[in-house]
Amino acid sequence: MKIVVDGMGGDNAPVEIVKGSVMACNEYGVDIIITGDSTAINNELKKYKYDQSKISVVHTTEVIENDDKPVSAIRKKKDSSLVVALNMVKNKEADLIISAGNTGALLSGGVFILKRIQGIKRPCICATLPTINDKSVLLADTGANVDCDPENLLDFALMTDVYAKNVLGIKSPRISLANIGIEDTKGNDLSKKTYELLSKVDDINFTGNMETRDVLNGVCDIIICDGFTGNILLKTVEGTVLSLMSKIKQLLLSSFISKIGTLLIKGKLGELRSLLDYTEYGGAPFLGVEGGLIKAHGSSNAKAFKNAIHQGIKFHEGRVIEEIKKSIELKKTTTTD
Amino acid sequence: MKIVVDGMGGDNAPVEIVKGSVMACNEYGVDIIITGDSTAINNELKKYKYDQSKISVVHTTEVIENDDKPVSAIRKKKDSSLVVALNMVKNKEADLIISAGNTGALLSGGVFILKRIQGIKRPCICATLPTINDKSVLLADTGANVDCDPENLLDFALMTDVYAKNVLGIKSPRISLANIGIEDTKGNDLSKKTYELLSKVDDINFTGNMETRDVLNGVCDIIICDGFTGNILLKTVEGTVLSLMSKIKQLLLSSFISKIGTLLIKGKLGELRSLLDYTEYGGAPFLGVEGGLIKAHGSSNAKAFKNAIHQGIKFHEGRVIEEIKKSIELKKTTTTD
Numbered sequence: 001m002k003i004v005v006d007g008m009g010g011d012n013a014p015v016e017i018v019k020g021s022v023m024a025c026n027e028y029g030v031d032i033i034i035t036g037d038s039t040a041i042n043n044e045l046k047k048y049k050y051d052q053s054k055i056s057v058v059h060t061t062e063v064i065e066n067d068d069k070p071v072s073a074i075r076k077k078k079d080s081s082l083v084v085a086l087n088m089v090k091n092k093e094a095d096l097i098i099s100a101g102n103t104g105a106l107l108s109g110g111v112f113i114l115k116r117i118q119g120i121k122r123p124c125i126c127a128t129l130p131t132i133n134d135k136s137v138l139l140a141d142t143g144a145n146v147d148c149d150p151e152n153l154l155d156f157a158l159m160t161d162v163y164a165k166n167v168l169g170i171k172s173p174r175i176s177l178a179n180i181g182i183e184d185t186k187g188n189d190l191s192k193k194t195y196e197l198l199s200k201v202d203d204i205n206f207t208g209n210m211e212t213r214d215v216l217n218g219v220c221d222i223i224i225c226d227g228f229t230g231n232i233l234l235k236t237v238e239g240t241v242l243s244l245m246s247k248i249k250q251l252l253l254s255s256f257i258s259k260i261g262t263l264l265i266k267g268k269l270g271e272l273r274s275l276l277d278y279t280e281y282g283g284a285p286f287l288g289v290e291g292g293l294i295k296a297h298g299s300s301n302a303k304a305f306k307n308a309i310h311q312g313i314k315f316h317e318g319r320v321i322e323e324i325k326k327s328i329e330l331k332k333t334t335t336t337d
Numbered sequence: 338m339k340i341v342v343d344g345m346g347g348d349n350a351p352v353e354i355v356k357g358s359v360m361a362c363n364e365y366g367v368d369i370i371i372t373g374d375s376t377a378i379n380n381e382l383k384k385y386k387y388d389q390s391k392i393s394v395v396h397t398t399e400v401i402e403n404d405d406k407p408v409s410a411i412r413k414k415k416d417s418s419l420v421v422a423l424n425m426v427k428n429k430e431a432d433l434i435i436s437a438g439n440t441g442a443l444l445s446g447g448v449f450i451l452k453r454i455q456g457i458k459r460p461c462i463c464a465t466l467p468t469i470n471d472k473s474v475l476l477a478d479t480g481a482n483v484d485c486d487p488e489n490l491l492d493f494a495l496m497t498d499v500y501a502k503n504v505l506g507i508k509s510p511r512i513s514l515a516n517i518g519i520e521d522t523k524g525n526d527l528s529k530k531t532y533e534l535l536s537k538v539d540d541i542n543f544t545g546n547m548e549t550r551d552v553l554n555g556v557c558d559i560i561i562c563d564g565f566t567g568n569i570l571l572k573t574v575e576g577t578v579l580s581l582m583s584k585i586k587q588l589l590l591s592s593f594i595s596k597i598g599t600l601l602i603k604g605k606l607g608e609l610r611s612l613l614d615y616t617e618y619g620g621a622p623f624l625g626v627e628g629g630l631i632k633a634h635g636s637s638n639a640k641a642f643k644n645a646i647h648q649g650i651k652f653h654e655g656r657v658i659e660e661i662k663k664s665i666e667l668k669k670t671t672t673t674d
Contacts, residue, residue, distance in 0.1 A: 132580045132581075132584045146517065147526050178569065180480055180483065180564075180568040180569065180572070187483060188483035191565075211576075212569050212572045212576060213572040213575055215573055216576065216580035226525075227517075228528070228566070229565070229566065232515065232549050232566055232569060233569060235548055236549040236550070236573040236574060237577050238550055239551055239552055239554070240573070240574050240578060240581075241577060241581060242550075243468075243552075243554055244581055246469060247612070248609060251605040251609055254605070257601050258605045260601055261597075261598045261599070261605075262602060264595060264598025264601065265589055265598035265599060265602070267592075267594075268589055268592070271588055272584065272588055275584070
């Protein structure tokens with residue numbers, strides 16, 4: 001398989017992106033194309049040992065910046081590392097794209113260039129959160145679709161179900177709806193109608209509503225919600241963890257005795273940090289377009305980017321897109337019965 | 338002033354409710370009426386020293402349980418401690434009600450019995466969250482209104498503005514809209530329209546959108562959102578804090594060395610716990626009805642309940658309802674100009 005990497009996307013591009021790509025190439029033996037400023041990228045590549053037949057560079061002259069407006073950037077910057085990479089997936093020159101760049105541009109490009117899978121009105125972007133039982137939970141949508149209808153959320157459920165089965169290896173993923181109470185009568189108009197719709201689908205393991213109090217407790221494998229709620233949820237978890245950790249650090253360093261104590265628990269704090277470390281969890285898959293697309297974290301270092309590539313490999317090997325198409329086809333048959 | 342307390346509401350009623358009421362009476366010299374099973378309440382009262390002229394008991398024969406359906410409970414259980422207490426506020430026999438009972442019933446009762454303030458379509462329930470700069474942030478709505486329009490959110494802003502000024506003593510409360518990005522073009526249909534509406538109001542200090550990543554960072558004094566989003570946000574913060582603290586505890590106790598370290602940081606962990614302790618933050622005011630109404634936490638102990646009563650006193654002294662009426666009147670004048 002062949003992966004195309006947006007060499008100029010992300011806070012640490014191209015340095016960490018190139019390094020992560022080399023690491024992935026050496027570890028997984030995957031073929032990689034890197035798009036971007038060939039001088040800068042080759043300068044980085046020179047630093048490493050790898051099978052030179054497996055990494056190639058495609059020179060591009062433009063970069064989509066983080067503050068560029070997504071849709072117009074995709075339309076205007078035709079020779080950007082991102083647009084060129086997306087076109088390579090479209091033209092089957094690569095199986096999958098990975099980018100740590102402008103999220104909005106990546107998603108818009110996914111829809112405009114790769115196109116939606118037939119039958120999917122709204123592709124969704126997923127996030128992975130660690131849970132306290134040392135597992136993880138998949139959350140969708142986390143911001144691609146801020147206004148949704150129940151049908152969109154059903155599609156998110158069907159697509160993440162395929163992803164969880166084929167990439168995460170979960171046999172019968174427990175899918176819950178993020179809501180303000182577990183009873184079926186709870187929630188806003190959208191969540192009540194979605195509950196009803198999801199309850200009718202036989203092919204997924206819908207376990208009902210979940211309260212976001214339990215988001216890190218491992219009560220389900222997949223959390224479904226509209227993109228506004230998902231984005232609020234995701235950023236609230238991230239922010240709460242960061243704020244709490246910073247407060248703990250401040251408290252621990254505020255007295256001599258507690259500083260000594262902190263030295264003794266240093267190893268455990270390290271374990272906690274690695275549990276919460278986003279670099280361990282790979283990137284965010286964008287599901288519902290005609291091509292594999294993984295969004296790596298904007299501040300990805302080489303290790304995080306390598307993990308995102310690994311995820312891309314599993315995505316491709318798991319035939320996620322083909323399986324999503326089957327699932328959507330089945331939905332159509334079922335709902336027209 | 339006179340406060341009526343729902344003596345049977347909450348997980349620890351009547352024991353902790355009565356104890357908290359006595360504590361408040363002794364500390365603040367406030368007159369208190371407790372509704373509920375007079376035998377049980379008097380048995381508790383007997384345990385304490387207080388000015389007997391300041392606490393009276395009104396016997397009621399029914400209790401609204403936590404799993405009762407709010408609207409039908411309010412309609413059917415006419416002699417419940419909650420309905421009787423609400424009627425006392427309605428009939429001006431008390432200035433304000435405090436209950437730790439069934440939230441839905443309390444809010445429904447607030448609307449059906451006390452009635453909405455003229456000009457307010459949707460009253461809102463607020464929560465207070467601690468921030469890492471040792472202050473707090475007010476969040477509204479946290480669940481009374483799951484589907485909202487921008488006009489509702491404007492009302493939440495006007496009402497919480499009054500509350501923050503008159504109860505919390507903040508001169509010019511910074512009001513932000515919970516959103517998925519800080520730019521004015523971000524968000525769903527509701528948040529974009531609300532942003533536009535709030536920007537036009539001169540009398541409040543609207544500071545724009547806030548990302549929920551910053552919820553505990555003290556970037557604003559008031560966060561406004563629809564009740565679905567607010568409830569998700571609130572429970573996500575609570576859940577993340579609980580999950581993280583439980584994981585930290587588990588890690589710290591997992592080795593001999595870290596156990597010793599934990600002993601040395603015990604004091605600091607205590608400080609952290611008290612920072613996060615809901616009992617310090619009083620109850621949740623329900624704004625927009627014709628009467629003061631404070632919802633104490635369902636699992637309130639005596640101290641939490643005493644703090645909720647203290648908050649009620651400040652609510653009354655701050656003339657919150659009268660000031661909300663003025664603010665709504667002003668809005669009408671401004672918007673018809």
